[in-house]
Amino acid sequence: MINTKIPIYLASKSPRRRKLLKQLGINFKVFSVNTPEDFLDGEHPVECVKRIALEKMELAKLKVKGSIIITADTIVVLHHKVIGKPVSKSDAIKILSVLSGKVHTVYTGFCVLNQKNDTMILDYEKTDVEFRKLLKDEITDYVDG
Template sequence: MSQPTRTPVRVILASQSPRRRELLAQIGITHDVRPADIDETVWPGEEPVPHSERLAREKAHTLALLHPEAVVIGSDTIVVIEGAILGKPVSRDDAIAMLERLSGREHTVYTSVAVAHEGRTLSGVEAVQVYFRSLTRAQIEAYVDTGEPMDKAGAYGIQGFGATLVERICGDYFAVMGLPLGRLVALLRELGYAYEFGPVRAR
């Protein structure tokens, strides 16, 4: 006897990041894009990891309230060195300063992911150690002039030209790109949805 066909559910990505859209498409999760408009200011005394997870949860929860029929995915990525959060650069000089700080050193990328539906929000955080090559000022300036760093936390993207800046990583490569796929699928299943190498479906 054949198994009944399970109905695909609507999935919304609460982010305008093209990398996250590409990663969801890569594993066959069809989705709509609805960026969440939230305040991403770090609260006084807030540590980096709780900050990142809070933002991922707020993004997912905010869109879930607007679209109660959908499963909403929120995510947030931060780059942390010596306890300081490096956000997206606000200028060319800011990007150069960030990359000079990262050059030849280790830092941590934290990517939080949250899924929300019907009043429940589940979340988790992936931590990845990233080791940068030693870079000259000329190399840094040439990289910044590609324009790639300007919309990325820490002023680099590992999936583009920035791959040449990285010596090695320890952890989930996709978390550095902005969406830890393994953890995402685990959260979807914990929330009660099936993922079998294609669209998310009701169990």
């Protein structure tokens, strides 16, 4: 377990982000902030995820002091169109069915703030992901799992 003298907070509802930090052996606490995650007309995906990660940080830093805070936002783009976050299991199945057998791009913007020295990193990662053709049962099992 990685321990620091500075408390680390993940301001996220994402179970995958929690899992990632746990896998890294980082000792952290979790809370969430409610920020609109709207994609603005004409906005490039990179600018969108960075903007939302920063907006989340602006709210998160009001909740804790003297800490390291991590925020992030992710969007999926297929054929130059943003695929929204699923709102239900059936929506998740529909989205994964659309992505099945195709290459899509995942953009993740992240913001890390060290409140002790007022240092902030705002950046992003872009990943092209190719799904093999998925069977309906595989998609359902994944969504249920």
